[in-house]
Amino acid sequence: MHKFFIRSFVSSLVLLFTFTVAAIAKDVKAAFVYIGPTGDHGWTYQHDVGRKAVEAAGFKTTYVEGVPESADAERVLRQLANSGHDVIFTTSFGYMNPTNKVAKEFPNVKFEHATGYKREHPNVSTYAARFYEGRTILGTIAGTMTKSNVIGYVASFPIPEVIRGINSFTLAAQKVNPNIKTKIVWAFTWYDPGKEAEAAKALIDQGADVIAQHTDSTAIVQMAEKAGVYAFGQASDMDKFAPKAVLTSVENNWGPYYVDRVKAVANGTWSQKDTWHGIGDGMVVISDLDSQMPADLRSKVKKLQADLASGKVHSFTGPIYDQKGNLMVAEGKTADDGMLAGMMTYVKGVEGDIPK
Amino acid sequence: MIIDINFIGLIIASIMASAVPLILASCGELITERSGVLNLGVEGMMIIGAISGFALMTVTGSLIIAIFGAMLAGVLISTIFAFLTQTLITNHVATGLALTIFGIGISAMIGKNFVGIPGKEFPVLFDGFKDTIPLLGPILFGHSIVFYFAFALPFITSYFLKKTKIGLIVRAVGDSPESASNQGINVRLVRYACILYGGAMSGLAGAYLSMIYTPQWIENMTGGRGWIALALVVFSTWNPIKILIGAMIFGGLTIIQFHMQAIGVRIPVQFLTALPYIVTIIVLVVISRDSRKIRLSTPSSLGKSFYKDN
Numbered sequence: 001m002h003k004f005f006i007r008s009f010v011s012s013l014v015l016l017f018t019f020t021v022a023a024i025a026k027d028v029k030a031a032f033v034y035i036g037p038t039g040d041h042g043w044t045y046q047h048d049v050g051r052k053a054v055e056a057a058g059f060k061t062t063y064v065e066g067v068p069e070s071a072d073a074e075r076v077l078r079q080l081a082n083s084g085h086d087v088i089f090t091t092s093f094g095y096m097n098p099t100n101k102v103a104k105e106f107p108n109v110k111f112e113h114a115t116g117y118k119r120e121h122p123n124v125s126t127y128a129a130r131f132y133e134g135r136t137i138l139g140t141i142a143g144t145m146t147k148s149n150v151i152g153y154v155a156s157f158p159i160p161e162v163i164r165g166i167n168s169f170t171l172a173a174q175k176v177n178p179n180i181k182t183k184i185v186w187a188f189t190w191y192d193p194g195k196e197a198e199a200a201k202a203l204i205d206q207g208a209d210v211i212a213q214h215t216d217s218t219a220i221v222q223m224a225e226k227a228g229v230y231a232f233g234q235a236s237d238m239d240k241f242a243p244k245a246v247l248t249s250v251e252n253n254w255g256p257y258y259v260d261r262v263k264a265v266a267n268g269t270w271s272q273k274d275t276w277h278g279i280g281d282g283m284v285v286i287s288d289l290d291s292q293m294p295a296d297l298r299s300k301v302k303k304l305q306a307d308l309a310s311g312k313v314h315s316f317t318g319p320i321y322d323q324k325g326n327l328m329v330a331e332g333k334t335a336d337d338g339m340l341a342g343m344m345t346y347v348k349g350v351e352g353d354i355p356k
Numbered sequence: 357m358i359i360d361i362n363f364i365g366l367i368i369a370s371i372m373a374s375a376v377p378l379i380l381a382s383c384g385e386l387i388t389e390r391s392g393v394l395n396l397g398v399e400g401m402m403i404i405g406a407i408s409g410f411a412l413m414t415v416t417g418s419l420i421i422a423i424f425g426a427m428l429a430g431v432l433i434s435t436i437f438a439f440l441t442q443t444l445i446t447n448h449v450a451t452g453l454a455l456t457i458f459g460i461g462i463s464a465m466i467g468k469n470f471v472g473i474p475g476k477e478f479p480v481l482f483d484g485f486k487d488t489i490p491l492l493g494p495i496l497f498g499h500s501i502v503f504y505f506a507f508a509l510p511f512i513t514s515y516f517l518k519k520t521k522i523g524l525i526v527r528a529v530g531d532s533p534e535s536a537s538n539q540g541i542n543v544r545l546v547r548y549a550c551i552l553y554g555g556a557m558s559g560l561a562g563a564y565l566s567m568i569y570t571p572q573w574i575e576n577m578t579g580g581r582g583w584i585a586l587a588l589v590v591f592s593t594w595n596p597i598k599i600l601i602g603a604m605i606f607g608g609l610t611i612i613q614f615h616m617q618a619i620g621v622r623i624p625v626q627f628l629t630a631l632p633y634i635v636t637i638i639v640l641v642v643i644s645r646d647s648r649k650i651r652l653s654t655p656s657s658l659g660k661s662f663y664k665d666n
Contacts, residue, residue, distance in 0.1 A: 038471075039471040217572070
């Protein structure tokens with residue numbers, strides 16, 4: 001009996017304390033749901049860098065890592081919504097349905113879903129980055145720097161995001177060098193350093209002297225460094241992993257957007273939005289250009305970067321043909337966002353078929 | 357695509373490099389299993405070796421300390437397994453699975469501070485001779501010391517088990533711990549030693565991944581190779597030389613399918629990706645057709661706890 005009283009006393013104290021804290025602190029609390037571990041140094045890592053920016057701006061944040069895109073996601077989201085979080089960022093495509101489902105149950109909590117397109121309730125926003133703009137720059141560099149005219153490309157999964165990247169890259173490379181050939185290898189993984197390194201090695205052994213990647217680990221740039229060929233960093237600046245090989249990196253920069261949105265929640269100005277930001281808004285960042293690139297190429301890239309940012313140049317400007325020679329985008333036109341979002345065909349000049 | 361002889365040499369060299377961690381971990385586990393202990397914690401011991409090697413390399417700057425430290429870390433974590441299964445007589449399967457989960461968790465915890473740090477370059481031997489001999493040059497030269505050790509290990513293991521007295525004792529303990537015990541052999545001690553040795557080899561396999569193959573730390577970077585290593589032991593019917601063949605087949609199919617993709621062979625990519633697994637199943641089916649042979653080569657007391665020991 002004695003023990004029971006002590007226990008209930010302690011637990012009621014704890015409860016009281018929790019409620020008091022919750023009542024005093026009216027700060028906005030943001031939660032982040034991650035698909036992978038924050039230690040992947042890729043996709044999730046960059047989102048976590050963004051979360052830290054929110055923290056630095058004076059807001060409280062929590063995160064849950066390694067959440068599967070299943071019923072588990074709903075459970076985690078409900079728990080976060082129940083425990084006093086005002087805004088929840090769900091940072092993987094597969095959280096699309098769970099996010100919308102839970103959003104319906106918690107109309108006072110704001111939900112922000114990355115890379116999705118469903119906004120079924122007024123408290124759900126979506127956001128994504130125009131990484132293909134970065135790949136236009138990489139393609140320009142690759143087409144200029146290659147000597148063998150064979151460019152290797154390690155791809156992850158055949159989804160529009162990746163196909164769009166391959167197309168954007170190839171179009172840009174062909175523009176500066178019509179003789180190039182893009183060899184694509186599908187690794188069917190987002191990150192598995194061993195497999196990625198093996199895929200890169202296969203491409204290098206077959207004569208590729210510039211390697212691009214749409215997988216997340218640094219294994220590919222390290223392999224390029226060992227083999228003495230060029231490569232590009234993915235998601236974060238990978239220069240320190242391969243100082244000689246990495247010409248530049250395309251960085252995912254979520255911080256400004258996250259801070260912006262959390263502030264909007266705090267000010268009460270948050271409203272539903274569909275955001276697709278590119279180089280212009282700073283969501284896609286091009287790292288320092290390596291000094292191995294000739295000066296005229298570097299200035300050309302700088303100009304291209306500025307033009308992409310201002311909208312003067314679009315990555316998908318016609319005429320663009322598909323592999324069979326059918327016109328995709330007419331001369332003088334640019335691909336609209338609908339076409340980009342659902343892009344599942346290669347443009348002319350890409351070799352091979354998209355795995356079905 | 358002109359396929360010249362040096363190109364084939366390069367492919368074989370990549371296949372061998374990818375087989376190294378599998379050979380190391382499998383040969384270690386083979387000794388453990390030959391003593392009658394089934395340790396399913398290979399994946400966990402490997403990942404502990406990977407983070408320990410990488411962390412020690414970053415902190416101390418010494419590759420030698422890092423390599424031996426990784427092996428020691430493998431020994432330490434396998435000591436937990438040995439204590440639980442041999443002294444407290446817990447179930448091998450459950451304890452091994454727990455070891456894997458424990459290893460993945462603790463490596464992620466330690467690894468938090470080591471994400472995003474580039475590894476050091478690991479020295480390779482005989483790099484200058486690479487171009488001297490066509491085909492064989494890239495296969496034989498320009499690899500790390502761990503690479504050469506891995507390819508010697510199956511032969512050393514085979515010699516150890518067949519020709520040495522201690523090897524005989526290990527096999528006796530695995531086949532009939534009761535008889536071995538009656539002969540005055542300390543079964544528990546032998547099994548402890550074999551488990552710790554398996555831990556050291558798994559640790560080395562992990563360090564090879566994080567220090568030599570892809571010099572960096574990423575959570576879960578072993579990516580299931582520990583499980584493949586376990587399967588290879590069964591695949592080899594507890595024969596070290598067959599581990600070598602199995603590891604080459606498994607590593608090789610992944611690399612060959614990448615090459616076929618790059619050449620532009622019109623085979624569905626999904627089929628190519630599944631190929632290593634399909635071949636593994638086929639080989640297992642072929643092997644298991646001779647069930648008598650499997651029964652003969654399986655250590656008789658594998659996975660069974662041994663109580664009567666002083």
